[in-house]
Amino acid sequence: MHEKRLQKIITNMKKHHMDQMVITSPDSIFYLLDEWIHPGERMLALFVNTNGDTTLFINELFPLQKDLGVKLCIYNDTEDPIDYLEKSVNLNKTMGIDKEWPSHFLIRLLKKKPGLQVENGSIVVDEIRMVKDEDEIKLMKKASAINDQAMGKIMEVIKTGTYTELEIGKKLGEIYAQYDTNGFSFDPLICYGSNAAQPHHSSDQTPLKINNSIIIDIGCISNNYASDMTRSMFFGEPDEEYKKIYDLVLKANRSAISTIKPGVKFSTIDQAARSVIEHGGYGKYFTHRTGHNIGLCVHEYPDVSAVNDMIVKEGMIFSIEPGIYLQGKYGVRIEDLVLVTKDSCEVLNQFPKNLIVFDSLK
Incomplete structure (x- = not known):
């Protein structure tokens, strides 16, 4: 006890x-x-x-x-x-x-x-x-560090162009096993092409094709605690609109993170992300909340949304994951976990957020 x-x-x-x-x-x-x-x-x-x-x-x-x-x-x-x-x-x-x-x-x-x-x-x-103690924070940092490494490894597998979305999920399970994890914190969302325009697309037998956008939303359980991260990338030559929405989502992610500190409302954090996308002309395509708390479960109370005026406290860990989804074309989501510190926050994910483009399968 x-x-x-x-x-x-x-x-x-x-x-x-x-x-x-x-x-x-x-x-x-x-x-x-x-x-x-x-x-x-x-x-x-x-x-x-x-x-x-x-x-x-x-x-x-x-x-x-x-x-x-x-x-x-x-x-x-x-x-x-x-x-x-x-x-x-x-x-x-x-x-x-x-x-x-x-x-x-x-x-x-x-x-x-x-x-x-x-x-x-x-x-x-x-x-x-919702407020993590020191032991929990250490375990969650470790889980996110593993997720960073897994993201790098699974990205290299995707670049080969050999595997469908579902097969990439199976490969990810093998990668997590190398780190002695307890498996997935949720079913991985591997989304190619227009599938990436569905925020919660369930991975299927879709193969990777030229000029496909890619969303990788993954997480593992390590020492009973969950991780969660999303990165978006492109195979082929992204058009100007894709580059524009990627830049907007990245700015929204960073804008929200820059507002986080004890005493700020969750709704204020949500607005910091949402306003960037709205001002860029894509507000109606950001169709979900900005984030959610995480711990023993990948989705915990509370959320980062426009209707949550709860005050942020030191020790909370939650996601920041704005996105833009253009149905039938492509989508972009960039997600990090953040730990609220005494004066600001610490981003737990270190995997790069710059746009990665594969110009050839290798």
């Missing part, structure tokens, strides 16, 4: 007027207990109250190899775990419920505890997880 993290969560429970909580997402449980448990359809729940009492409800199919520092309630497949959980629940106290908890568990609990007041309690844990 990470006691300091637990105490922060208990303090935040009080702030949000939640006297008890059920935490069920495996990543949040790992954050507190330093143990990954993937329960599938079976109930996994960490019950916490503001008195500091903690109980982990877990199926016997998942034997624990170490003392997690919490009380255990172990059940089997012939038992309903809600029968055990409801005994810990105080009907007269507000309960926070993890947003990812399947509704069939919650419905059964509410039937056993009619009148129980429940709230979406994920914000309690999310607000603590």
